[in-house]
Amino acid sequence: MNDFPTQATLAVQTPPHLCYYRNATEELQVIRLVQDGAWERVIFPGQQTLFWANPDDEVKVYHQAQPHQIAEVIPCQQLLVRETQSSSRANKPDPINPPTNVSTLCPYCGVGCGLEAVPNAQSATGYKVRGDREHPSSQGMICVKGATILESVDQQRLLYPLWRERLDQPFQRISWDTALDLIVKRMQTVRFTQGADGICMYGSGQFQTEDYYVAQKLLKGCLGTNNFDANSRLCMSSAVAAYINSFGSDGPPCCYDDLELTDCAFLIGTNTAECHPIVFNRLRKHHKFNPKVKLIVIDPRCTPTAEVADLHLAINPGTDIDLLHGMGHLLLKWRLIDAEFIDECTQGFAQYIQVVADYPPETVAARCGITVTDLEKAARYWGHAKAVLSLWSMGINQSSEGTAKARSLINLHLLTGQIGRPGSGPFSLTGQPNAMGGREAGGLSHLLPGYRLVKNPQHRQELEEFWQLPPGQISSMPGRSVWEMIRGLEAGEVGCLWIAATNPAVSLPDLERTKAALLRSSFTIYQDAYFPTETAAYAHLVLPAAQWSEKTGTMTNSERRVTLCPKFREPPGSARPDWEIFAEVGRRLGFADKFNFPDAAAVYAEFVQLTQGRVCDQSGISHQRLQELGPLQWPCGVNASDETAQETKRLYTDFRFLTPNHRAKFALEHSRGLAEPVDLEYPFVLTTGRLYGHWHTQTRTGHIAKITKMHPRPQLEIHPRDAKQLGLKPDDLVEIKSRRGGACLPVLITKAITPGTVFMPMHWGFLWGDNTEVNALTHPEACPISLEPELKACAVQLIPVNQQTQPPKLQVPVRQDNALALHT
Numbered sequence: 001m002n003d004f005p006t007q008a009t010l011a012v013q014t015p016p017h018l019c020y021y022r023n024a025t026e027e028l029q030v031i032r033l034v035q036d037g038a039w040e041r042v043i044f045p046g047q048q049t050l051f052w053a054n055p056d057d058e059v060k061v062y063h064q065a066q067p068h069q070i071a072e073v074i075p076c077q078q079l080l081v082r083e084t085q086s087s088s089r090a091n092k093p094d095p096i097n098p099p100t101n102v103s104t105l106c107p108y109c110g111v112g113c114g115l116e117a118v119p120n121a122q123s124a125t126g127y128k129v130r131g132d133r134e135h136p137s138s139q140g141m142i143c144v145k146g147a148t149i150l151e152s153v154d155q156q157r158l159l160y161p162l163w164r165e166r167l168d169q170p171f172q173r174i175s176w177d178t179a180l181d182l183i184v185k186r187m188q189t190v191r192f193t194q195g196a197d198g199i200c201m202y203g204s205g206q207f208q209t210e211d212y213y214v215a216q217k218l219l220k221g222c223l224g225t226n227n228f229d230a231n232s233r234l235c236m237s238s239a240v241a242a243y244i245n246s247f248g249s250d251g252p253p254c255c256y257d258d259l260e261l262t263d264c265a266f267l268i269g270t271n272t273a274e275c276h277p278i279v280f281n282r283l284r285k286h287h288k289f290n291p292k293v294k295l296i297v298i299d300p301r302c303t304p305t306a307e308v309a310d311l312h313l314a315i316n317p318g319t320d321i322d323l324l325h326g327m328g329h330l331l332l333k334w335r336l337i338d339a340e341f342i343d344e345c346t347q348g349f350a351q352y353i354q355v356v357a358d359y360p361p362e363t364v365a366a367r368c369g370i371t372v373t374d375l376e377k378a379a380r381y382w383g384h385a386k387a388v389l390s391l392w393s394m395g396i397n398q399s400s401e402g403t404a405k406a407r408s409l410i411n412l413h414l415l416t417g418q419i420g421r422p423g424s425g426p427f428s429l430t431g432q433p434n435a436m437g438g439r440e441a442g443g444l445s446h447l448l449p450g451y452r453l454v455k456n457p458q459h460r461q462e463l464e465e466f467w468q469l470p471p472g473q474i475s476s477m478p479g480r481s482v483w484e485m486i487r488g489l490e491a492g493e494v495g496c497l498w499i500a501a502t503n504p505a506v507s508l509p510d511l512e513r514t515k516a517a518l519l520r521s522s523f524t525i526y527q528d529a530y531f532p533t534e535t536a537a538y539a540h541l542v543l544p545a546a547q548w549s550e551k552t553g554t555m556t557n558s559e560r561r562v563t564l565c566p567k568f569r570e571p572p573g574s575a576r577p578d579w580e581i582f583a584e585v586g587r588r589l590g591f592a593d594k595f596n597f598p599d600a601a602a603v604y605a606e607f608v609q610l611t612q613g614r615v616c617d618q619s620g621i622s623h624q625r626l627q628e629l630g631p632l633q634w635p636c637g638v639n640a641s642d643e644t645a646q647e648t649k650r651l652y653t654d655f656r657f658l659t660p661n662h663r664a665k666f667a668l669e670h671s672r673g674l675a676e677p678v679d680l681e682y683p684f685v686l687t688t689g690r691l692y693g694h695w696h697t698q699t700r701t702g703h704i705a706k707i708t709k710m711h712p713r714p715q716l717e718i719h720p721r722d723a724k725q726l727g728l729k730p731d732d733l734v735e736i737k738s739r740r741g742g743a744c745l746p747v748l749i750t751k752a753i754t755p756g757t758v759f760m761p762m763h764w765g766f767l768w769g770d771n772t773e774v775n776a777l778t779h780p781e782a783c784p785i786s787l788e789p790e791l792k793a794c795a796v797q798l799i800p801v802n803q804q805t806q807p808p809k810l811q812v813p814v815r816q817d818n819a820l821a822l823h824t
Contacts, residue, residue: 110430112557159573205432208553226479238402269395336383338417
């Protein structure tokens with residue numbers, strides 16, 4: 001056996017030759033597969049390795065300490081049985097030192113429901129989950145996604161770094177050292193040839209705050225580029241811009257307790273029942289048992305949210321500002337306003353009166369496609385309520401006038417003094433579990449940690465001093481938004497693109513253009529917990545990331561509540577926490593003193609120093625305090641008298657805002673309508689959204705049988721009148737075409753959608769079905785302030801498909817062993 005590699009070789013040996021294996025006694029082994037004296041191919045799905053081999057093959061097992069001594073010879077079939085037993089035990093409770101229950105947070109939407117992971121010897125993961133009754137946000141409630149989260153954690157995991165020089169090559173497994181050296185070499189090359197702005201990172205609201213913070217320190221601080229953006233750009237950037245422009249700072253002013261204290265809930269652009277179900281459950285219970293409470297829902301579709309409303313206004317897409325200004329017109333006409341609050345706490349009121357004068361009831365009703373009676377009813381419900389709470393989400397934000405829409409809604413709160421008091425305020429419902437934490441850590445290309453702005457010289461100076469950087473190190477120019485990164489790839493201006501914890505090959509608009517730009521990238525790093533994904537098809541280097549349950553960190557939900565998410569399982573393979581990957585790159589780039597964090601608690605401790613005295617003050621929060629006290633709500637400074645944490649339920653309770661004169665600002669924008677209105681060639685408005693069970697691009701939920709059974713395929717919702725005109729019957733295939741691309745789906749004929757509007761879910765990418773990508777149709781026209789694209793509306797035409805004719809094929813990836821290659 002002289003040909004067997006030495007022990008020193010084993011650490012860097014790559015497939016298909018060697019692997020590590022822990023046998024039934026947990027003794028580390030080295031294995032090779034032998035058949036007729038030749039090396040046999042080995043697939044490496046995990047450190048506890050399964051061998052894809054003929055059951056008649058023999059496996060020779062060698063001790064690591066004595067690599068030339070044969071310990072035993074066993075058939076592959078027996079090894080598989082023993083391997084399954086060994087690997088399943090890796091994350092099961094230790095009978096000698098049994099783990100206790102772990103309180104954590106659901107990693108799906110921005111509601112931020114508390115979960116309790118309970119040791120369970122019968123579970124393949126070693127745990128089961130249930131709602132955490134002690135968590136103040138969710139009070140023990142969870143939805144189907146949270147209840148089934150553990151079913152996804154071991155599915156289709158990315159286990160080791162993979163590399164290929166060209167996209168038409170298969171991936172090869174490499175070591176972490178090699179992967180990190182590749183990144184550092186590429187970044188250094190780009191810095192010295194193109195400048196630091198040739199480096200871009202696109203992150204995610206799936207990051208924990210610690211991940212976000214280390215990434216900001218690396219790019220915006222050490223490298224001097226603000227080219228960090230996140231998929232929150234597609235989600236919450238319009239809400240961020242609205243809060244900043246109206247109040248002087250980001251930060252939702254409300255809390256979930258307001259759901260049970262309001263007299264009038266005004267939901268616009270949010271299907272809360274399906275997208276934020278636990279928030280809706282709390283509101284629905286309050287509404288159900290308090291008959292005087294009014295629930296108003298604004299949505300072109302009659303969703304499960306709208307079905308229980310006292311008033312549902314199915315307005316035409318793109319007429320939100322018309323509706324809101326029309327309500328303001330009526331509230332002024334009827335004098336249902338708070339004149340004292342307006343006089344003492346706001347600015348721009350006189351100009352606002354002039355704006356809404358152009359929105360009389362008859363005009364607004366005609367534009368919106370509703371009756372004057374219903375418009376007046378909505379205004380009266382708002383005007384006569386003691387406490388009004390508005391909720392909004394993607395239907396407002398994902399618009400070419402998203403900031404103006406959100407600010408027009410805030411106008412109504414300023415007009416009636418409905419802010420800073422129990423049961424009232426404008427409440428943006430965050431889409432992702434830590435999009436809020438990302439905003440706190442500066443996780444968009446125009447932001448800096450601690451709710452600071454790139455354009456503010458004082459804010460830059462504060463960061464440079466804190467990070468001990470030379471003056472002027474942080475660029476004064478906001479970085480590229482994600483769509484500007486796509487344009488930069490097209491122009492050859494991006495030399496290194498690092499994508500982490502998100503799937504832009506499904507989620508960005510105008511996918512044909514997006515994919516073409518990704519193909520032009522000369523060096524793309526893709527960092528995720530799952531493989532394959534659609535975006536992995538466009539990567540050169542793939543890095544395995546630890547995910548929820550496998551790393552410790554914090555997340556902030558929509559009501560500004562910070563929850564500790566402890567590690568309670570080991571990551572598979574060689575997956576690492578995102579922040580550790582960023583920190584190691586920083587050290588190898590020569591910034592070792594900036595990234596000497598021993599653990600995630602130290603990262604968070606540094607970050608919260610930058611929040612002290614800011615509206616997002618978390619200086620009274622630490623990992624230890626969260627472990628001892630449970631979730632805490634910011635602002636949460638330190639009580640000077642006894643050094644205890646002092647959390648805050650609501651913002652602006654003193655009616656002093658964070659503008660220079662402490663007055664909130666009325667927005668003065670007029671309605672511009674849709675960026676792409678319908679015409680004779682494209683006569684339908686396509687709107688998009690989530691389904692109750694699925695999450696984003698299905699990297700998790702697509703592997704959960706209960707959820708895929710609920711939503712086995714996407715369908716196009718269409719009104720019966722439109723279906724009849726097109727000659728469509730239920731489940732008939734229809735081709736949907738926009739000016740950019742197409743899709744082909746069966747129809748769901750329903751009166752729950754307004755005529756002239758069709759609906760398509762967002763979750764399907766090319767790995768889940770041919771011709772099912774909604775973003776093949778959408779356009780990238782964005783809000784000029786928030787840069788958030790108008791994913792919610794585009795003009796389409798519908799063409800019935802002959803059942804005997806196959807719809808045209810779009811470009812899809814083909815799985816080849818452990819690699820993804822693009823084929824047409």
